Each structure stands twice: as structure tokens, then as C-alpha cells.
Amino acid sequence: MSKKDKKEKKENKREIHVVNIVVSSSLKHEIPLEKMAATLSNTEYNPEQFPGLVI
Template sequence: RLTKPRISALIFRTGKMVCTGAKNEGDLKNAVHALVKLLNDHGANVPLNPEVQVQNIVASGSLNAEVDLEQAALLLENTMYEPEQFPGLIYRMSDPRVVVLIFGSGKIVCTGAKSEGDVAVAVQQLYDKLKEIGVLYVEEGGGEEAEEPEEGEEGEEE
């Protein structure tokens, strides 16, 4: 574990490493370089510039509007909604290839993205689609139209 940036790493015999907890790609690369230095300082022979590949980004945010999940489940393809099992609607997108958890409050979690750009595209497409099918509802006192979604905090990167 590193404290700055705050990440956890698993290092395998094959030489592969999995890092989680980075808030952005810059922090991820800084963490990898810090780990490489630490390993080399302790006698390992690790290349100084290893290839860093982002496999999964998890981001959370808000659509700034409530969502009628029952209607969304009926009108959207590639969804799963079983409120007795889980309170969110699971929406699988194909381009970008991500999964978005959508909650009635308008909170969302996007997972499976390969880049921060994929997250932004997915959230905008989701917002536009939900608006198009009429399942977004602005909270009391917020006017009639839902605002553009707010940029979420980046989650884990591997």
C-alpha cells in the first residue's frame, strides 16, 4: 500500500502488478513509478518504465434528477432491474462498453471504462437517452428541465 497517492497493489510472480484506488491516470502512473523505485531499492530488478495499462475505471456521480427506474427498465434495452434484490437498475452499454448502475435518486456508478473519456461519453449518452425516453424528473424546486450531469469522482483504476 502507498499513502501518496493512496493506492493498493498486488504484485504477482509473473511480474504483473494490479493497482487499485487511483483517482486519475496521473496518480496511477506516479504510484507505479514509486512502487518500481521501492522494489528496486530492495533488490528487485524491475524496469524503470513499465507499461501501464488501465483495465477498469469506476466513476460515480449524479444526473441531477430523479429517475423512474421501472419505466427505464421497460424502455431501455440491455437492462436488469430487480428492486427486491438490488435497488439500482443495471444498464449495459455497448459503445463505450461499460456498465452503469442507476439509482432512483439519480446517483450513478459507471464501471468498466478504459479511459476517463469513455466515462464522460457514457454518462452523456446515458443522460441524453434517459431524457429522450422521459424518465428523468427534476427534484422539487429545481425547475422543469434536468441539468447536465455533474462530473463524478474517478474511482479505481487498475
């Protein structure tokens, strides 16, 4: 790789920041997401928008 190629590669680097992570799992029991959202602070549950509890 030439010096020019190395310089261009270095200039093309971008910072990447992870903002959200979604995890899915199957459990043997139902989880009362509506009750959890009502009880816990800083949580959201809107199954029409996203079928999970947002913490």
C-alpha cells in the first residue's frame, strides 16, 4: 500500500457510536410489561411503536 493510499484510508475513518441495542429471547413465563412500565421510572411501553419495554 502506498503512502497516498494509507493517508486516504486514515482520512476516511469515521467515529461510530452505538445508540440502541435490541435483544430478543424466549422465556417460559410471560412478563407484565405494562405493569413494569407503570411501576419503574424512566421506562416506556408502547407495543404499537415497539413491542418491548424501553429502559
